[in-house]
Amino acid sequence: MIFAGSHILSVEQFSRADIEQIFAVADSMEPYALRKRVTRVLEGAILGNMFFEPSTRTRVSFGCAFNLLGGEVRETTGFKSSAIAKGESLYDTARVLSGYSDVICMRHPESGSVAEFASASRVPVVNGGDGANEHPSQALLDLYTIQKEVTAKRGSMDGLRIAMIGDLKHGRTVHSLSRLLALYDNIEVVLVSPEELAMPERYVDALRSAGHKVVISSELNHSISRVDIVYSTRIQEERFESKEAADVYRGRFRLNQSIYTEFCQPNTVIMHPLPRDSRSDANELDNDLNQNPNLAIFRQADNGVLVRMALFAMILDVVGQVEAHSREVNWYHRRNGM
Template sequence: MKLKGQHLLSSAQFDIDTLNYLYNLIDILVPVARGQLQTDILHGAVMGSLFFEASTRTRLSFDAAFMRLGGSVSNTTGVSFSSIVKGESLEDTARVIGGYFDVLVVRHQEEQAIYDIATATNCPLINGGNGAGEHPTQALLDMYTLNAEFKRMDKQINGSTIAMVGDLRHGRTVHSLMRLLSLYKNITFNLVAPNFLSMPDKFIQLAGDLGHTIIQTENLQEGIKAADMIYATRVQKERFAEAGDYVYSDAFRINAAMINTYCKKDMVIMHPLPRDAREGANDLSSDLNADTRLAIFRQSDAGVPTRMALFATILGVDKDIAKSLRQSSWFTPKYSGPQDAPWYKMRS
């Protein structure tokens, strides 16, 4: 695989063949991620996790992925940890710390920083989110989830209608996802957002140049009614200088009544999480939790095996995983969550 020994900084590094290869590898790793099978394929390897920006689920997902492969993890969170507060450059920090580990996972609040860090080390680096830029591992797990959901419904990603709703300007997950979806054919992108949160032009141009249809609207009902998949994302309040800068209408709130009124039965609802579940929040409503079209927890469950697949591929052990697997001796639940059973019964 061309990812072996490479940094993973952008979704632009993937092509269709790589995606399909990784989907298959993720399938193999799902029971390992759930603890049903074990592997020590990365025994002795150490991953360094540098999160300059707050994270819980992404950081833990990367950690669990590496440890499920038999590796060890060293974690550092928050800029206060770093010699940067003493005046050291990012490049110096990267060069030194890169010498400690076999792979680095880095999240930084500034878009350019991830590239500056990558140029200073030969240690493979995975972008865990760079400001409002990209989030390539999230996009891969999103595509894996979408592919699995569509396969269950005998649908194709080619020719589908994808509605992206919310903060499309600052949401790095939708930026990376639009790149990956653009690798397919004849996608209709319904980009639903107020003007001040609209998708950056470079991603619209990329999709347009590849022959996809782009529709930008502020009308949520129009944007979702033909959708095969809705991808909702929260307003990235941390990207605004002032609280008053992100006034966001409840016209963009997605709830059960709206989905049942306007959407098809054979569609999927996704969200990168976390969602703002507080009453009155203009995000994806928790009243959809019992709807089998809601895939957000199946989506989040895909995070660990997806990142396992990337670690294995980047470190060059992907071809050896299948023969390294063995049964676990401890108890593992059949489903990750108490509301999962109806979907798995429906799938079978």
């Protein structure tokens, strides 16, 4: 695809070659993400960060990524703080705010809402999550993490074995990730969930149509016994009618160090899109995994900055200018001092 000036709304936009290009640019962003160098290539540019659902990592990492490229960030969080609460349409909001920004990142609770917004925007729009539909930048950073964690051990993404666990019905991260995995060869996906929260059939069918093996299970322990990646997700409480309805499924699939040692292979990588639900009745990934070197959840979050920096640089067509606008840092940073 041509990235310059494009919206990023769905992982279906990407070919395998596109992904490899994004990841190559993400690799080149590491000196800036680690504060070893500073670049001002987007000085004067403005990111409009519009988040109408709660977010920590996605909202902050998009802002951080833009700041690290030298740009500025303006934020709207929640419906109550926006004119949408007064009845303004997405069309009108898009027409106005795209006049104030050079690129917009948007999260909204309704599927298809970001694409609707983008159709009226005068600047590129990046989907930061639209309901239970998609989360393309999360899928890219997940795949980037898998590549960094796994290919060093096994040499290739092809032939990957991954278990996706939890609320697969409402989890937009696994929906988008499964679509990207379908671009590779000989993938085995084990889908572990209660029957009521199973992965929607269209994603299962897409994987199988691409020639991949899909195993559906409601049992955790033996499902994780021969995979390269354990990708856990939380129960998406906000997608249920009530907290009580979500509580029925909370805590069904808990992974701790004891279960990991007994059932997982020694190099199995543990991933989670975060936030992990650490409440006692959920505890999806136990704190006793925190010292496990294969727990990649925080490396995964760090990788989000690299991938989002890459997307901004490609959308605004400055990849070849980043180094020319860079310099050494002039302050102490702990990661530079280690």
